[in-house]
Amino acid sequence: MKIAITGTPGTGKSTVSGSVDDYQVIRINDLIKAGYNLGADEERGGALIADVDRLSEYVDGLKGDIILEGHISHLLPVDMVIVLRASPKALKKRLAERGWTEAKIRENIEAEALDVILVEALSLNEKVYEIDTTNMTPMDVREAVLEIIRGTDKYKVGSVDFSEEAFF
């Protein structure tokens, strides 16, 4: 089974992905850096633009139990999408600890409050789950991912709503 673990930066994708035993982890950012890109986006500080078509072909060819980790992994051909969420306040704190500028933090927490990744995932995949990591430890999040893989409906979409939260 191929599982996308996606979410706004800072929601904990990298932290949880490596701890799910028996699943090979592919970090989409590594593939983008290794050549699956369309060049740099100068308007976004030179960030590489993912080549989603070539990444999709690559993922199509993969076999076995694989986690695809990254904030565009829900755009790829996977069997299931798990969207990690964090309240805008918690996200603000996590991103500030990285030394990000206020503008970059604001852009990301607004996207989180508006469910941007979740909405994209739902438009492309029927099996979409979301985990609100705000008050969970990384081990709790790992357990939740394992429960989803085992078939629980507890994390089905609709359980998270940050739209009323004031975050600045």
Ligand SMILES: Nc1ncnc2c1ncn2[C@@H]1O[C@H](COP(=O)(O)OP(=O)(O)OP(=O)(O)O)[C@@H](O)[C@H]1O
């Ligand atoms: N459940 C959690 N509770 C609190 N802090 C967490 C949790 N999971 C991760 N963190 C912390 O939040 C920060 C972001 O985590 P991580 O790098 O895994 O996010 P990410 O979603 O992979 O981000 P990016 O998309 O930028 O790679 C790290 O400092 C990490 O230690």
